[in-house]
Amino acid sequence: MKRRQFTPELKAKVVMEMLREEKLISEIATQYEISTNQLSNWKNYFIVNVAKVFPENRDASDGKSKEKEMEQDRNEFLAKVGQLTLEFDWLKKIC
Secondary structure: OOOOOOOHHHHHHHHHHHHHOOOOHHHHHHHHOOOHHHHHHHHHHHHHHHHHHOOOOOOOHHHHHHHHHHHHHHHHHHHHHHHHHHHHHHHHHHO
């Protein structure tokens, strides 16, 4: 007899039903034809690994690095505008 395999989506759905506590575990087990022990294992696995869903704490420097990058881009842009203004003025004098 081949073992049944369940998709991660189904496992997540079942665990979320268990966490809502609207039904008893035995009712959910009967509904999905899965043993209560297996459902408890899924729930415990979920609870232990739920923190992995969220990213690690970001460094405060992430926001600062974006600000520095934007400031650098702005300075480069202003330098280019200044250079083009000087060239334009020079060309205007020649013509």
